[in-house]
Amino acid sequence: MPIRTIATLSVAILLGLIAVLAAQFWLGRQRQADQQSAALAGTVPVVVASQPIGRGMALTPALLKVVRYPQGSVPPGAMSSIEQATVGGQRLVLRPLASNEPVLPGKITVPGGRVNLSAAMTQGMRGVTFRSNDVAGVAGFVLPGDRVDVLLTRDVGGPAGTDAGKMNVVTQVLAENIKVLGVDQVSDDTAEAPVVAKAITLEMTPDQAQAISLAQAVGNVSLALRQVADEEPVTRQVTTVADLGGYRSFATTPVSYSPRAYASRAAAPRAPSGPEVKVTRGVETKSYTVAR
Incomplete structure (x- = not known):
């Protein structure tokens, strides 16, 4: 076989191999792209913390990353880009963020905001402080971030200082499932040690705030x-x-009154009462009762 024919055949075989390899490479890339598209279908980008971020730290792009969330599982208010979380000025973290935790508006300040109690409150709510002690504050186990019911014990009327008056004492529920914002001057909801506080601040609606005041x-x-x-x-x-049960009644037993019986008793002669004296005149002796 001529050398020129062998050379032409070799080149054709080489080009065929290159074409096969190129086709396989393209098909592999296409398959990978299809898989990625299928994986991304029905998901949206969400900004999360790339590492633990402490309270009061400033948000920077180095502390954030974007991950894909199923569209039905995205937390309300989640941000879709790092630029959205950092634009407009410095934002500070109000509550500690764990790694891969979504960055939500309620956990960070507004651009240029400060880490204070009002920034951590829910929109439309009020902070109300009342005096506390070891009993009212559940022995100091009420901490920022806890949920409590607010109870009022009062006298609704009755004779003061008597057992009957005690029956008019009631306890009523003023508010339920209320968030504790702060204990004394501590508002960090990561606090764990119990402390007997002199004041506790609660997050309440305006109507509840008036009631507790x-x-x-x-x-x-x-x-x-x-x-x-x-x-x-x-x-x-x-x-x-x-x-509570088992509390005896202090009501007096009513006394029946009959005018006829009372009149008959009043008309009957009253028998004299007192010491008896005997007087003897001659052979006759008489007894006399001396009225008192």
Whole structure:
């Protein structure tokens, strides 16, 4: 076979191999792109912390990253780009962020904001502080971030200082499932050590804020600490002394009155009462009763 024919055949075989390899490479890339497209289908980008971020730290692009979330599992208010989380000025972290935790508006300040209590409050809510002690504050186990029920014990009327008056003492639920914003001057919700506080600040609606302010003037306000996952409403809103059971009644027994019986008793002669004296005249002796 001529050398020229062999050379032409070799070149053709080489070009064929190159074409096969190129086709396989292209098909592999196309398959990988299809898989990525299928994986991204139904997902959206969400900005999360790339590492743990402490309270008060400034958000920087180096502390953030973007991951894909299923479209139905995206937290409300989640940001889709790092630029969205850092634009407009410096933002500070209000609550510690764990690694891969979504960065949400409620966990960071507005651009140029400060780390203070008002920045951490929910929109439309109020912060109300009331005096506390070891009993009202659940022995110091109420900490920032906990949830509590607010109770008021007061006298609704009755004779003061008597046992009958005690029957008019009631305890009512002023507010349920209320968030504790701060204990004394501590608002960090990562605090763990119990402390007997002199003041506790709660996050309440404007109407609840008015109620608890008035309650402090008319009775004793106390807190009932909720289990961390308990959101059930309180079934009994008011408890009275009678609800405790075993409390004796102080009502007097009514006395029946009959005018006829009273008149007959009044008309009957009243028998004299007193010491008896005997007087003897001659052979006759008479007895006399001396009235008192």
